[in-house]
Amino acid sequence: MDPRGKVTISRTLDVDDSSVFMASLVAIRLQRNDGTVLWENDRPSSTFYLRSIMFKFTKETQTTVAALKAGISREIETLQPTTLKKVKIVHELMMTMIDGKITSYLSETSTVVCDICKAKPTQMNNLESHNLRDNDEEMYQYGLSSLHAWIKCMECLLHIAYRLEVKKWSCRGDDKDKIKIRKSAIQRAFKEECGLLIDVVKQGAGSTNDGNTARRFLKNKATTARITGINEQLIENFYVILQAIASGERVDHTKFSIFCNETAELYVKLYPWYYMPSSVHKLLMHGADIIKHFGAIPIGKLSEEAAEARNKDFRHYRENHSRKINRIATNEDIFHNLLLSSDPKITSLRPRMTKQNVLLLSPKAKELLHLSTEPEELEFINIESNLENLQNSSDSE
Numbered sequence: 001m002d003p004r005g006k007v008t009i010s011r012t013l014d015v016d017d018s019s020v021f022m023a024s025l026v027a028i029r030l031q032r033n034d035g036t037v038l039w040e041n042d043r044p045s046s047t048f049y050l051r052s053i054m055f056k057f058t059k060e061t062q063t064t065v066a067a068l069k070a071g072i073s074r075e076i077e078t079l080q081p082t083t084l085k086k087v088k089i090v091h092e093l094m095m096t097m098i099d100g101k102i103t104s105y106l107s108e109t110s111t112v113v114c115d116i117c118k119a120k121p122t123q124m125n126n127l128e129s130h131n132l133r134d135n136d137e138e139m140y141q142y143g144l145s146s147l148h149a150w151i152k153c154m155e156c157l158l159h160i161a162y163r164l165e166v167k168k169w170s171c172r173g174d175d176k177d178k179i180k181i182r183k184s185a186i187q188r189a190f191k192e193e194c195g196l197l198i199d200v201v202k203q204g205a206g207s208t209n210d211g212n213t214a215r216r217f218l219k220n221k222a223t224t225a226r227i228t229g230i231n232e233q234l235i236e237n238f239y240v241i242l243q244a245i246a247s248g249e250r251v252d253h254t255k256f257s258i259f260c261n262e263t264a265e266l267y268v269k270l271y272p273w274y275y276m277p278s279s280v281h282k283l284l285m286h287g288a289d290i291i292k293h294f295g296a297i298p299i300g301k302l303s304e305e306a307a308e309a310r311n312k313d314f315r316h317y318r319e320n321h322s323r324k325i326n327r328i329a330t331n332e333d334i335f336h337n338l339l340l341s342s343d344p345k346i347t348s349l350r351p352r353m354t355k356q357n358v359l360l361l362s363p364k365a366k367e368l369l370h371l372s373t374e375p376e377e378l379e380f381i382n383i384e385s386n387l388e389n390l391q392n393s394s395d396s397e
């Protein structure tokens with residue numbers, strides 16, 4: 001045996017692990033042709049039912065997003081029905097677990113421009129001009145990105161708050177310093193009074209502005225109004241709208257539309273100098289149409305929250321639960337962990353959620369929903385026995 005040998009450690013230079021792109025799937029419901037629901041996902045915003053389809057180490061750019069979207073669309077188009085004995089299950093997939101940035105890539109518009117009516121920042125606060133623009137209704141299919149809507153609404157109010165002294169959208173020179181001072185004071189107050197870290201850039205990527213921060217910011221309207229100087233009614237209205245779309249209940253799009261219009265009018269009356277961000281504009285001006293587009297599926301069930309939570313899992317699995325001997329082994333272990341933690345059989349054994357979250361909604365948010373008069377306990381639906389009954393009944397036919 002010749003102990004000598006040549007060892008090379010090769011690095012593939014075109015692979016950059018700094019950003020990963022993931023695509024996942026969440027089952028929402030299983031229903032018969034007549035609309036009878038056989039199974040319903042009671043936590044569509046959790047990763048428990050989030051099945052990973054693919055991940056790829058690539059930068060998020062217009063080109064990569066478009067290519068991945070095209071690939072997934074092709075797969076959806078060629079998806080064959082699943083057959084269980086005599087029961088044929090057809091699949092209907094909706095690409096709604098995306099955020100505003102991805103939507104703007106798909107619509108090929110800048111993030112500051114509305115991807116539906118193409119309104120530019122300077123047009124956002126002119127509510128009369130809104131009805132004159134044509135809407136790209138194709139964009140409704142991407143949903144409302146309800147998790148990001150919370151964060152964007154909070155950030156919009158914060159940016160107004162920082163500028164309350166200078167009352168200008170774009171600022172330079174002296175104004176910039178004034179804004180900086182006000183921003184620090186507001187951040188300090190939130191930290192001391194509420195323990196909330198607002199708008200702090202995190203090492204690596206992103207900021208401390210997450211869904212939970214935004215929920216607390218908007219919920220404590222009196223405190224938030226006092227610290228920021230923002231009108232309390234506007235804070236409340238944002239909170240009501242966001243609760244309604246996050247509730248997972250069916251939203252009454254007519255009432256929702258009226259409430260959003262009132263909120264938009266209040267906004268431009270109070271802060272005409274701060275152009276409404278495209279994300280807030282989309283929620284207030286197009287939210288009702290998007291909700292209507294999805295019909296019987298509540299918009300809250302289509303949230304991108306589960307996919308967002310998955311990013312954290314991915315890092316955790318990669319760091320702590322994967323072999324590092326080579327890339328294939330690492331990726332294989334990550335994928336196994338992703339599939340294991342979202343296994344429908346295992347998830348079905350967890351205690352089911354009750355409709356308690358409906359009870360926690362503010363009365364105004366409840367008014368925007370199609371709720372039964374008494375919030376009933378969610379009926380326990382067993383997918384296996386339901387499918388068995390279905391098969392037996394079709395066997396005997």
Ligand SMILES: [Zn+2]
Nearest residue numbers: 114116117119
């Ligand atoms: Zn628009």
